[in-house]
Amino acid sequence: MILFEIPDIRLFWSDDDRFHSQFKEGQITKFKSYSKYPPVLKDIAFWIPEGFEENDFFELGRGIAGDLVERMELIDEFTNPKKGKTSKCYRLLTGAWIGV
Secondary structure (H helix, E strand, C coil), X not given: CCCCCCCCHHHHHCCCHHHHCCCCCCCXXXXXXXXXXXXXXXXXXXXXXXXXXXXXXXXXXXXXXXXXXXXXXXXXEEECCCCCCEEEEEEEEECCXXXX
């Protein structure tokens, strides 16, 4: 376990090929962590209030979801010409990681 930097002994009983395919007989390979669950994409769109700071939104997302959020990115922006309001859509990529 220490030689391969495997963080949890229970991984040895895993049927997950992502674990077993990392190791070859006679080779010392450092374990590469992977997501236990498939990634989930969520899009969030909302009207932007005055004084909106994008970094505040990113901090809020990471503060609530912690390490489960792998990536947050702006994917669309729309301004309603009649109302003069702007909407932004952010994509969040989440997953639960093991071995990190």
